[in-house]
Amino acid sequence: MRIDRAETLRYLGHRGQELSAADERNFARAEQLCLAAAQPRTVWARYPLDEDGVTLSGAGVTFRGNAIKKHLSGCVAAYVVAGTLGLETDKLIRRLMTEDPAVGVIADAAAVSAIESVMDELSSDIAAREQGRITHRFSCGYADFPLEQQTDFMRLLDMGRKLGVYIGANMLMTPQKTVTAVIGVRGEKGVHGERI
Amino acid sequence: MKRDFSAFAKKGFVLLDGGFGTELQKQGLPGGVAPESLNLSDPERVKDIHRAYARAGADVICSNTFGANRRKHTRSGEAAALTAAGVRLAREAVGEDKFVALDIGPTGALTEPLGDLSFEEAYDVFREQIAAAGEFADVILIETMSDLTELKAAALAARENSSLPVMCSMTFDESGRTFTGCSVECFGLTASAYADFLGINCSLGPDKIFPLIKRLLAVSRVPVFVKANAGLPDSMMNYPVGAEEFAGEYGNYVDIGVSVLGGCCGTTPGHIAAVKEMLSAKKPVKHDIPYVSAVCSATKTVFIDGVRVVGERINPTGKKAMKEALLNGDNAYIAAQTLEQVEAGADILDVNCGLPGIDEGEMLERVVKFVGALTDLPLQIDCGKADAVERALRAYTGKAIVNSVTADDESLDALLPVVKKYGAAVVGLTVGREGVPHTVDERLALARKIVAAAKKFGIPEQDIFIDCLTLTVGAEQEQAMNTLAAITAVKREFDVRTTLGVSNVSFGLPARKLLNTAFLTMAMYAGLDLPILNPNIPENMQAVDAFNVLSGRDAGCGCYAEKYAGFKDAPSKPLAAHKPASEGAEPGQGDAKEELFYCISKGLDRAVDVTRAALAVHDGLWVIDEMLIPALDRVGENYAAGRIFLPQLITSAETAKKCFDEVRATFADASGADKGVIVLATVKGDVHDIGKNIVKTVLENYGYRIVDLGKNVPPEEVVAACERHSAKLCGLSALMTTTVDNMRVTTEAVHRACPQCKVMVGGAVLTAEYARKIGADRYCRDAAESARYAEEIFADAKK
Structure with a gap:
């Protein structure tokens, strides 16, 4: 897990403005607190895809919407993945927004960079397992991939028990820095559609 | 015949069944299908698993209702139908020979303030499940909880809507924390009030849970149970701990006093049969309830095994600013008071909302929730009205202190049942119907009455904190020594703790800090455990730190040496004038407006000095309208134009806030600004x-x-x-x-x-x-x- 300063700045809407010494101190403090509070955890499961290209074989789950169908086209299997920084990060940001809001907003952005890096590491591991034949991550809530399918991720990955992720009535997950996604595994060249 | 689970458990070992969901998955249940849905779609399969556990020798069969709540099954009536079917199937499968436990798992949602599930909704979700179970269950098993607030909601729903015994279990990582940060100790101290049995289940194998069960035994006031996993599964969901090894590990649990045992994920009828075999060669070991005086929030425990400071600042009495903050809902002020006391080293925070003409219960509940969300320090609910205290205790997750009962029957009878129900500790003020006592013996007699009444309601001595009452030494000089002698006498006679508001002693006299710290030191020596004081006054905390050294509690003077390494006795010289900032061009000193803008835009504390200088020649409103607002407007324009970005905007705003505070201090009526x-x-x-x-x-x-x-x-x-x-x-x-x-x-x-x-x-x-x-x-x-x-x-x- 790492925090990318350039990425954090981008999330905060930074467009080249000069940073004062105080800003630098705020960034350093936010990043350090974020790294100390985060308890990154990930979980994944790999399923072969049925003929329709969007049904996880034997799992009783079918992804809905055109976007995910397109994303998984040419894929023979899919990874269902989830990662979180844990609740201590939520508590940290909450506390900082009361104590020192300037550091609080930076910590919030830095935590996004941190969870993205955690998910990137997981993607790399999966890429290595699959000889690089994977798609990028696609999450529900994007395009027409319904947010309601978050409950399928929760159940398939036992996210409550394994990650300490909770889901609200509006499909919002807590801890807030939590990501779920689908990663497709393409068939080998020339054997399109073949099961792995 | 109604089967009495509690009576059965008193007689010997109780064997619970083992994993259910993992058994189903082994049989090919798809991961995307909820196990409890089989109660309606494939009841025979559910019954088969129950029968297998009954044959293996389990005394208690847990219904397949773990996730049958309406947060997970949102269609109207679905959750209740699955629950009703689940307990009925368990009973049908095993007949009257076995006990049936209504199994209740978490909702999957997180409670407020971090999540969206209110305590009331959580309570209602569980109430619905308990009502749906009807007559079929003999005991209620609430398990795999990671959120202490949700556990409390479930346990209270069970207590208030059923007469069945209640078992509560949480799931911890190896360090003994749940995902929400709840520790084994916080669980044990808090949930003892709501359950007949406390346990640990899931997440870990029997070897890793063992040290956690020891910790639970050290604080729990009720018998303890275990439901371990068969170790940690590999990526193919194979669990490594076999039946014999599992049973062997469980032998260690029996030896330290655990008599109720079962299995969680990955355990099978084979595991349960092996445990049965192991138990047949053993006898239950009696475990005495430990003497522990402690309070806690959901995530932090404070053991009262030395002097523990109760911060007194969240109290409107004689504090105009706090009074206005409470009435206006000004959370920022309450937050500042909270964080300041935490920073100063308080161990517990007193919360008092005693204002005339308000709904004290409503306000106390609101402030307790707010303060409880800001700090993990345990809270002391400062109120003598039973209904208001109950609202606050219901809203508070942890073991709180109620401050206070008096030695008056009316007060004792009204408050003690509430204290007992929510498992709080209680301050007993040595004041009776006849008024303030004057002698040591009078105080001791009143303490005796309080302790006897508390015990009658089932509140043990370690949860009673006697307040021997501070009187004003300027008015009744001999009373100071009487208070101190009473503290010593109370501690000699009872295993209670003592508390005392300190600062009253100096009322009406000059240099109050001098008297207060001297009295505080004397009181600690006399046996005071919980001084209620203002931790923001350094002399108060210094007296406590010094006492801990002199009494030998601060072993090797370690804490003292660390905290006071750079301490200087004499007040330091006034701070030298601030140096001009090194960044960017400095505006001319003459132009105060420009200078203030510069300081605010750069987030420099010198902005306050500039404001102060302006206030020497202009009135407050002028400074706001002509200097501060224009400066903020320019900051806003810079933000809109992309010359500064978000953190800089906020830094500027925070700096401006300090200037506003400076201006407000000049107004007779704070609302003027x-x-x-x-x-x-x-x-x-x-x-x-x-x-x-x-x-x-x-x-x-x-x-x-x-x-x-x-x-x-x-x-x-x-x-x-x-x-x-x-x-x-x-x-x-x-x-x-x-x-x-x-x-x-x-x-x-x-x-x-x-x-x-x-x-x-x-x-x-x-x-x-x-x-x-x-x-x-x-x-x-x-x-x-x-x-x-x-x-x-x-x-x-x-x-």
Whole structure:
């Protein structure tokens, strides 16, 4: 897990403005607190895809919407993945927004960079397992991939028990820095559609 | 014949069954299908597993209802139907020979303040499950909880809607913390009040749970049980611990006093049969309930095994600013008082909302929730009214202190049952119907009465904190020594702890700090455990630190040496004038307006000095209108133009706030500087409130009084706040597409009830067009924009 300063700045809407010494101190403090509070955890499961290209074989789950169908086209299997920084990060940001809001907003952005890096590491591991034949991550809530399918991720990955992720009535997950996604595994060249 | 589980458990070992979901998955249940749905779709398969465990020798069969709650099964009546079917199947499968446990797992949602599930809703979800189980169950098993608030809701729902015994279990990592940060100790201390058995289940194998069970035994007031996994599964979900090894490990549990045992994920009828075999060669080991005096929040335990400081600042008595903050719902002031005491080293915080003409229960509940969300220090509920105390205790997750009962039957009979029900500790004030005692013996007699009454209600001595009452030494000089002698006498006679408000002793005399610290030191030597004082006065904390050294509690003087390494006795010289900042061009000293803008835009503390200098020649309103607001406006323009970005905007706003505070201090009436009231909320269903908090920070620093309703706020609450404060402006935020519709509902409700109130909206997914569509008066893309709109509204209002 790492925090990318350039990425954090981008999330905060930074467009080249000069940073004062105080800003630098705020960034350093936010990043350090974020790294100390985060308890990154990930979980994944790999399923072969049925003929329709969007049904996880034997799992009783079918992804809905055109976007995910397109994303998984040419894929023979899919990874269902989830990662979180844990609740201590939520508590940290909450506390900082009361104590020192300037550091609080930076910590919030830095935590996004941190969870993205955690998910990137997981993607790399999966890429290595699959000889690089994977798609990028696609999450529900994007395009027409319904947010309601978050409950399928929760159940398939036992996210409550394994990650300490909770889901609200509006499909919002807590801890807030939590990501779920689908990663497709393409068939080998020339054997399109073949099961792995 | 009604089967009596508690009586059975008293007689010997109790063997619970083993894993259910993992058994089903082994048989090929797809991961996307909820196990409890089989209660209706494939009941025979469910019964087969129950029968297998019964044959293996389990005394208790847990129903397949772990996830059968309406948060997971949202169709109306579905959760209740699955629950009813589940307990019925368990009973049908095993007949009357075995006990059936109604199995209750977590809702999958997180409770407030971090999540969106209110305590009341959680309670109702579980109440529904308990009601649906009807007559079939013999015991209620609440398990795999990671959120102590949710566990409390489930256990209270069981207690208040059923006469069955209640078993409660949480799931911990190896360090003994749940995902929400709840420790084994916090669980044991808190849940002892609501359960007949406490346990640990899931997550870990029997070897890793063993040290955690020892910790639970050290604090639990009720018998302890275990339901371990068969170790940690590999990626193919194979569990490594076999039946014999599992049973062998469980032998160690029996030896330390655990007599109720079962299995969780990965355990099979084979595991349970092996445990049965192991138990046949053993006898239960009696475990005595430990003597532990401690209080806790959901995540922090404070053992009263030495002097522990109770911070007294959240109390309106004689404090005008706190009084106004409570009445106006000014959470920022209460937050500052909370954090300051935490920083100063308080161990416990007293919360008092005793104001005339208010609904004390409502306010106490609100403030306890607010303070409890800010700090993990345990709280002391400072109120003598039973109904208000009950509301606060119900809202508080942890083991709190109730301050206080008096030695009067009316007070004892009203409050002690509430203290007992919620497992709190209680302060017993040695005052009777006859008034304030004067001799040591009178105080001791009153303490005796309190201790006897508490024991009658089942409250042990370690949960009783006797207050021998501080009187004013200027008025009744001999009373100081009587108070101290009474402390010693009470400690000699009982295993209670003692508490005392210290500062009253010096009332009416000069140099009060001198007397207070001397009295505090004497009282600690006499046996005072819980001084109630202002931790922000350094001398108070210094006296406690010094006492800990001299009494030998601070072993090797380690804490003292570390804390006071750089301590200087004499007050340091006045700080040298601030050096000019090294960054950027400095404006000329003569132009105060420019200089203030410069300082605010760079976030320099010197802004306060510039403000102070301006106040020497101008009145406060002039400084606000001519200097501070124009400076903030320019900061806002710079932000809009992209010359500064978000963290810099906030730093500027925070600096401006310090200047505003400086100006406000010059007003006789603090409200004189208020530019108006703005109500802010993140709408119902949404728990992402960072945007709303940024807007709040900026608007506050423009001089508006912000009524911040927080996140996940129902429309009615927004309307009520707008009405109560006659607000002219209300700001709503929502982050997710799924919650913006609640913004429309809230906007309409506000417009209907308060036509004078404008509604501004913002949030990541909102657009100006959508804002228009839902009838909002203005879309504000950022905090600076909302400040500009507020200026518009309140300028119009002035005309």
